[in-house]
Amino acid sequence: QVQLVESGGGLVQAGGSLRLSCAASGRTSSSYAMGWFRQAAGKEEREFVAAISLSGSNSYYADSVKGRFAISRDNAKNTVYLQMNSLKTEDTAVYYCATTQWPPTIATIEQYDYWGQGTQVTVSS
Numbered sequence: 001q002v003q004l005v006e007s008g009g010g011l012v013q014a015g016g017s018l019r020l021s022c023a024a025s026g027r028t029s030s031s032y033a034m035g036w037f038r039q040a041a042g043k044e045e046r047e048f049v050a051a052i053s054l055s056g057s058n059s060y061y062a063d064s065v066k067g068r069f070a071i072s073r074d075n076a077k078n079t080v081y082l083q084m085n086s087l088k089t090e091d092t093a094v095y096y097c098a099t100t101q102w103p104p105t106i107a108t109i110e111q112y113d114y115w116g117q118g119t120q121v122t123v124s125s
Contacts, residue, residue, distance in 0.1 A: 002026040002114040004097050009119030012087055016123070020082040022097030022116055033104040034073060034080040035112060038093035038121075046096065050082060051104035060104055065091075087123045094118040 008020040022034070035051035050071040052059045059071050068087075073080040080097060098112035 002032070002099055004099070004114055004116035006095065006097050006116040006119040009095060009121045011122045011124060014087060014089055014123055014125050016087050017083070017085045018087065018121060020084065020095055020097075020119060020121075022080045022082075024078040024080075024099070032099035032101060032113075033107065034071075035098050035100060035104060035107070036071060036080075036082045036095060037098060037109065037112075038091075038095045039118075040090075040093040046109060047093075048109065049095070051100075051107070052080060053104060058104075084121070087121075089123050089125050092121060092123050094120050 003025045005023045008018060012018055033053050036049040037046040038049050039046045048062050049065055050061045050069055052071045052073050056073045068085050070083040096118045097116045099114045100107040100112045102111045
């Protein structure tokens with residue numbers, strides 16, 4: 001079992017920045033690739049945002065956030081981060097981190113095993 005706890009969400013104006021953190025505990029979290037997803041109010045499905053490989057040397061982004069968001073991880077602290085810059089109102093959502101044993105380039109959302117409870121990000125105009 002892996003427990004994930006997200007933090008760092010909040011209310012920010014458009015153009016601002018936030019840094020989300022996801023702290024992992026339980027089974028060795030550094031054995032997993034990690035991803036961030038988001039779910040906007042009224043939408044049924046969670047949307048992929050970014051993912052990072054086991055080593056942290058490879059990262060992947062949704063086109064909608066490429067160039068604005070950056071994912072990183074500190075395996076010594078069992079923590080993954082999502083730096084979000086130039087935020088837009090359409091970035092408003094609950095953000096979730098999750099783990100997968102699959103390479104993040106091919107992992108589907110169903111192949112992410114453990115999920116955090118989510119943290120709300122609200123971007124005002």
